Amino acid sequence: MSMQLITNETYTVSDVAKKAGVARATVDRVLFNRGYVSQKTREKVLKAIKELDYTPNASASQLASKKKYRIACLVPQFRPGEYWEEMNNGLVASAKDYSPHNISVALYHFDQNDEESFVNSCKSILESKPDGVMLSVVFPDIVATFCQELESNNIQYAFMDNKIDNLNYSIYHGIDSYKNGRLGAWLLTTRTDPKEIALIRLRRDMRHKSDPNRTRRHGFTDYIEDSFPDCRIHTIFIDPEKTDEILEILEDFFTKNPSVHHIAMTNSRVFLLRDFLRKHPDPKRIVVGFDDLKNNLDCLREGLIDSLVVRHIKKQAYNALSSFAEYLLRNNKTKHMNHFVHMEILTKLNLDN
Amino acid sequence: MSMQLITNETYTVSDVAKKAGVARATVDRVLFNRGYVSQKTREKVLKAIKELDYTPNASASQLASKKKYRIACLVPQFRPGEYWEEMNNGLVASAKDYSPHNISVALYHFDQNDEESFVNSCKSILESKPDGVMLSVVFPDIVATFCQELESNNIQYAFMDNKIDNLNYSIYHGIDSYKNGRLGAWLLTTRTDPKEIALIRLRRDMRHKSDPNRTRRHGFTDYIEDSFPDCRIHTIFIDPEKTDEILEILEDFFTKNPSVHHIAMTNSRVFLLRDFLRKHPDPKRIVVGFDDLKNNLDCLREGLIDSLVVRHIKKQAYNALSSFAEYLLRNNKTKHMNHFVHMEILTKLNLDN
DNA sequence: GTGAAAGCGCTAACAT
């Protein structure tokens, strides 16, 4: 039996000041590199700080600080149940938690099917001269240009969900999309020897310049090709808006291809298969999807799909904005620039709790 | 394109006091039910609070508060790499984070093979008269008695990792062990039709009055029995200390039972199988274990085991202590008493990040 | 360059 006590020896600026033989304000100047301190004094102070192992009291500095920070976030518009809704909820939650810390957050919702809408949001943001901008990559080219402008205006920016690697972002929060896709493929195929797989995609992927899930899809298909060279991947396009058509298309495909039992969707909308899956049960079928949208979880619970690769969208967004806020508050001293979010596997059995 | 701004209208006690026509102290009395307030005044104040949607500034109250809280934690002694080390790390991390908040934490390490050691720790804790005690159930009977004493001394206590249901604990943080075991069984058997399973246990389970993983094991065996009535579960006992013997025992068993390909351990030490698994590869073999000990993760990475059911031990302990600290700080107003920790599935593919 | 001092919103001790 032994006992270990964890308390903090709490030194204050006054302690440091006394020890260094200077005024409290001088300690503050050194701490935050505000200048107006002679080299000699600076050294004395640094020595005292080190010797006392002084760390500022966050509550006190918070309370005394008058500086306000403004963060702008770019989020696609969404309808209830869509992927971006969860993300938006995470951002709102974080924004609320940080509002007592002198941080205000402006959410800019743009239409992800309309470049101009995005461009307009960017313009508004630049005009508002925020302290920081948080965004994800929807229109890669525009985003790149926008980030350049932010840099030349000395505005910090952070990516969430996905990113452009060679830019000067402050923070990234998100998964490794390629690995994400590979994990989905593993889940679909492990302990099986698939000859055919149905990969169901959204028709809009064809229209769009950018498909936000492209990297994930490549991870998925690469894994299949590597592990099962003889496996054929059938690609089927559906339109999220046309529920009836989806059913038709799927019925048509699976009637013509009765030997296909492996089904995957690499976007977040595997729940779109619900009607078909309900109507045509198949004990041999394995369905894997991505992201923990409520509708997807319902499908899992109902036993319509096997498993989901998931990344706590809301938590990811919450953490992304929170880290960015901390980053701005703490004078841009962060340890990690990239925060790779953990991928989770959800099955019927670990769905709840 | 649209924009939504999240800022806080920050009202203070003074605002509330002015609006209610009373002094700041009176507002404080109402806020924290300190008494000495007439019913009439109380109502006025409550009305003002509601109208302004006032919430106290946490930094300010933190800073002004003089009350110190002391929390005692009961943790089994451990050697590097053992389950309790991770838990201890989580507690230490949380304790450090909360030390600026007037909270000091004492960690009591006892020998989990020695009841007396545990009893002594309990005595020391009672003598130190802490504000709260955090513990998990190792010796159920002693724990029950100890908790009674805590109650009669008006000391709050919280369980982590596991709990005794009918006690008056303030908070519980941990998994649903039974479900945890079922998930492991699912992982081991999904897409297969097992006729035989090897369940490897620790010999100490037999000696101990309590087996901390009993509930989990029951979840595991129940799932197998429900889903595969014809499946035979072989139980094999090994001694964690005797590496050579483990190898012998396993070699012996699997030579005699070559048809067994499903292996599970419901405690945290599946890594004990490492030598055997390395020496006798079997492509048909499926191995499932629990808990993300470093050694277990290494086995996963090496491909020796298939998957792990995991619950972020360190994070769980961190959250458990943090919630308890918040609970004590915030005058015991918590929404949830039980925090069921999410179970995760770890495979080679989502091991890192 | 450096120091003194006011005040952030709250708690707690004291006064009435």
Place this chain on the structure above:
DNA sequence: ATGTTAGCGCTTTCAC
């Protein structure tokens, strides 16, 4: 039962 007031440790303004 209610009000007054002195800090908590820090930031920030202003004076030297």
